[in-house]
Amino acid sequence: MKHSAAVCIGLFAVTGVVQPLAAAETYPLRPIRMIVAYPPGGGTDRVGRVMAEELAQQLGQNVVVDNRGGATGNIGSELAARAVPDGYTLLMGNVAPNAVNVSLFKKLGFDPVKSFAPISLVAVTPNILVVHPSVPVKSVSDLLALARAKPGALNFPSAGVGSSSHLAGEMLKSMAKIDMVHIPYKGGGPSLIALISGQVQIMFATLPAAMPHVKSGKVRPVAVTTAKRSLAMPDLPTIAESGVKGYEAATWYGLLAPAGTPRPVINRLHGETVKILAGPTRQRLEAQGFEPDGGTPAAFAAYIKSEIAKWAKVIRDAGIPAE
Numbered sequence: 579m580k581h582s583a584a585v586c587i588g589l590f591a592v593t594g595v596v597q598p599l600a601a602a603e604t605y606p607l608r609p610i611r612m613i614v615a616y617p618p619g620g621g622t623d624r625v626g627r628v629m630a631e632e633l634a635q636q637l638g639q640n641v642v643v644d645n646r647g648g649a650t651g652n653i654g655s656e657l658a659a660r661a662v663p664d665g666y667t668l669l670m671g672n673v674a675p676n677a678v679n680v681s682l683f684k685k686l687g688f689d690p691v692k693s694f695a696p697i698s699l700v701a702v703t704p705n706i707l708v709v710h711p712s713v714p715v716k717s718v719s720d721l722l723a724l725a726r727a728k729p730g731a732l733n734f735p736s737a738g739v740g741s742s743s744h745l746a747g748e749m750l751k752s753m754a755k756i757d758m759v760h761i762p763y764k765g766g767g768p769s770l771i772a773l774i775s776g777q778v779q780i781m782f783a784t785l786p787a788a789m790p791h792v793k794s795g796k797v798r799p800v801a802v803t804t805a806k807r808s809l810a811m812p813d814l815p816t817i818a819e820s821g822v823k824g825y826e827a828a829t830w831y832g833l834l835a836p837a838g839t840p841r842p843v844i845n846r847l848h849g850e851t852v853k854i855l856a857g858p859t860r861q862r863l864e865a866q867g868f869e870p871d872g873g874t875p876a877a878f879a880a881y882i883k884s885e886i887a888k889w890a891k892v893i894r895d896a897g898i899p900a901e
Contacts (some may be wrong), residue, residue: 615654
């Protein structure tokens with residue numbers, strides 16, 4: 579009996595290991611849902627649809643984009659966090675719900691670290707610091723000198739409180755110790771129109787949105803907010819190299835699964851993502867102003883934690899109240 583019990587326990591232990599591995603080897607057996615926590619048309623949706631299309635080809639199953647917008651990405655993210663962790667529900671994450679919102683909202687229906695299994699950072703979009711042509715600023719040093727000479731005279735718009743365009747400005751205010759006035763608008767489009775019309779002086783716009791207006795001369799580019807220069811505008815310096823050491827702000831997009839998704843499935847999805855971002859899709863994303871990444875799950879997990887800490891400090895220093 580003891581021998582039989584030992585055999586049964588051994589078989590159970592082996593089965594417990596083999597089943598997830600076998601599931602990963604045959605994965606996927608049915609269509610996959612990719613939740614995008616924003617309406618169609620935005621950056622997260624664009625990256626999500628490109629990845630869904632390519633993953634479907636790589637995996638041999640449909641990958642259906644499910645747009646669940648609302649509450650700055652919180653509604654769709656919570657839905658993904660509560661899904662069955664079997665690899666058939668994925669989330670195209672974004673810096674807001676997956677790093678910023680935990681400091682902006684008193685209560686979230688998910689934990690940005692504990693509720694998800696990171697797969698890969700897919701792409702980063704630089705913000706670009708642009709000014710109205712009437713503003714006598716051609717460099718970051720010019721801007722800082724003007725802001726210090728006239729405290730509170732410069733206004734910068736944003737897509738809303740807590741948006742990347744808002745927090746990029748607050749970070750510059752904090753790190754450079756300058757005084758600028760934030761004016762929130764209902765979206766990136768209206769805030770960019772306000773800059774073009776001269777209602778505000780400077781803006782931290784997303785690169786894809788600002789590029790046409792830079793080319794037409796309606797706004798003047800000053801610097802990019804990322805740690806490295808933009809592939810799309812390599813001659814434009816970063817804010818960090820322009821005198822504000824350590825400054826880095828970007829909108830990023832990454833692929834995640836619900837926590838508890840089997841590791842072999844995570845590894846499979848990461849491997850496919852790396853293949854996708856090494857092929858023609860890379861140029862496709864770069865043409866739209868995105869900078870592909872494809873880092874490991876561990877690197878993405880560490881990046882999310884560092885982003886949470888960074889934005890928590892910016893929000894705290896700016897005195898932005900939690901909703």
